Amino acid sequence: MEQLCEVEEIKHLANKYYSEVVNLRRYFHTYPEVSKKEFNTQKKIIEVLEGLSLNIRKAGGTGVIAELKGGKPGKIVAIRADIDALAIDDEISKDYKSKNKGACHACGHDGHTAILIGVIKVLCDIRHRIEGTLRFIFQPSEEEVIDGSGAAAIIEDGGLEGVEAIIGAHLWQPIEIGTVGISKGPVMAASDxxxxxxxxxxxxxxxxxxxxxxxxxxxxxxxxxxxxxxxxxxxxxxxxxxxxxxxxxxxxxxxxxxxxxxxxxxxxxxxxxxxxxxxxxxxxxxxxxxxxxxxxxxxxxxxYVLNNDSKITDIILEAGKEVMGEGAHEVKPCMSSEDFSYYLQKVPGCFIFIGIGNPKKGIIYPQHHPKYDIDEMALLYGIEVMSNAALKLLSKLK
Known part of the structure; x- marks a missing residue:
């Protein structure tokens, strides 16, 4: 009963911040910045997080790390969002179309950034009940790793020090809105x-x-x-x-x-x-x-191969089902790649997929297409699932 009440509170708080998160997502979409040049994005993230009683620092060059200490002692769990855009021109016909020529959030990182800010706001409201510490990683340069992965830069900058587990998420067009994909083992490919x-x-x-x-x-x-x-x-x-x-x-x-x-x-x-x-x-x-x-x-x-830890994934799937019911389910591996895999070489963790596919709203274009867009209801589901997953991890890893 206590867990159900906590889930309902998370849902209530997620709805409270939803419109703000949508506006932030549209801001980041309008002003995208490519890998290693996320200077304004970094500045905006810090600006939004100031005043929330967090330990905030720049990290990995153009990234941000913010830390929330709970009201009770416990482990450290990290949540990561990538913040960079692709070096292509935006072709969507929306008010929030990119104003930065040659840069476009055609992979959903604008949504990832906004979701993590939403998660932070939700968890700050209940910090007195949190058992441990949550480290929020806004990572640069996921798209361009040839000249240095943003994940590697965050790790080198101490981003994983003391971390027991890490979770991340990707807005994903191949699965439908209202669902999340959570699977054990290899879920994304190594890329060379x-x-x-x-x-x-x-x-x-x-x-x-x-x-x-x-x-x-x-x-x-x-x-x-x-x-x-x-x-x-x-x-x-x-x-x-x-x-x-x-x-x-x-x-x-x-x-x-x-x-x-x-x-x-x-x-x-x-x-x-x-x-x-x-x-x-x-x-x-x-x-x-x-x-x-x-x-x-x-x-x-x-x-590397992105290999979800079995124990952590079981906990995240349980958290997902509490929020989404049968909408939280296993998915098959895909041959796309992610530098989140760098973190999983160091600590156990889980990377999940948040469905955005919705043909009724014209959400049909795949990642990296210049007309890629999202169903913004996915932002709400992402906040709810990731917030509940973080709390459940801290309670289970005691």
């Missing part, structure tokens, strides 16, 4: 970037026999890479190999002597991760050898 450089021999388009055609060689590599998942990976396991960049030549009547391919490897298993890279190396070398071209392959690890 690869760059292949092919050095051939340039020449006149009318005399291909005097050249080593880098475009033809690179094309054969692209086709061959697409056989790896179907022929070299255990069919009971998952992997994705995608080439996203093909750059070569600039004159129509010349054969280019150089080509560059860039792409990603996604996997849910570390053995598969290694095997895929081995096959890429083999394919590139053999095709370039046959063509007489020189090649180089560079790989950069971006994220």
């Amino acid at each position: 970037e690869f760059v292949i450089i092919i050095e051939g021999k340039a020449g006149h388009a009318s005399m291909p026999h005097q050249t080593i055609d880098s475009i033809l060689t690179a094309s054969q590599i692209v086709v061959a890479l697409n056989t790896i998942v179907g022929r070299d990976v255990d069919p009971m396991k998952q992997a994705v190999v995608s080439v996203g960049v093909f750059q070569s030549g600039h004159i129509y009547n010349a054969i280019s002597g150089k080509a560059v391919l860039k792409g990603t490897i996604r996997s849910l298993d570390e053995d598969v991760r290694r095997e895929v890279l081995m096959h890429i190396k083999k394919i590139v070398k053999h095709i370039c050898d046959m063509a007489g071209a020189h090649c180089s392959l560079q790989k950069s690890s971006c994220t």
Whole structure:
């Protein structure tokens, strides 16, 4: 009965702050900032949190860490939201359309930031009953990890010191509004970037026999890479190999002597991760050898497999069901990636998905689409679930 009363109080407080959270989400959407440049976003977060009796500091460069000490002793639990936008132009037709050219919250981080502020406001209102400490992490640079993950920067800045568990959430278009996905084990893929450089021999388009055609060689590599998942990976396991960049030549009547391919490897298993890279190396070398071209392959690890801790996930699923009923359920893993996985290399935790899909409201565009938007009712559900999850974790981890 006490737990049910607490859930009802959380719902009441979430509704109390809902309109403010919606307005904040729209503010962040209107003024998005890309990775490592979230200066105004950082300033706005601090401004909103001032006056709530929190310990607030800048962290990870352009991030923020705020800490709430409860009225009773206990463990430390962290909640993380990412705050950066994508480097694309916004194409939504709403009043809160991005005013910053070349920057757009097309992945929902505006909502993540607003939800966490809502969670803070709810929990501040009941701080006297909180058993322990809650650390709120507003993390920069989740989208751009090649030059340094925001999660790694937060960890280096002491963001996980003393933390017993960490939770995070993602607004997710593939699942419908009014539901949350909470699953154990691998739920998001490891991501690696690869760059292949092919050095051939340039020449006149009318005399291909005097050249080593880098475009033809690179094309054969692209086709061959697409056989790896179907022929070299255990069919009971998952992997994705995608080439996203093909750059070569600039004159129509010349054969280019150089080509560059860039792409990603996604996997849910570390053995598969290694095997895929081995096959890429083999394919590139053999095709370039046959063509007489020189090649180089560079790989950069971006994220780990995001592996939800079994014990923590059970607690979060219980908390989710108390709020959402059967709307809280398990979901299948996806091949997208998240640098939240960096935190899970250090402490146990759980990452959940908050459904936003709603065709009736036109919420049909996937993450990273320039017309991506959310059903803002998801903000309310996110505040309720994350607030209850945080309290339940502190009480269970005593």
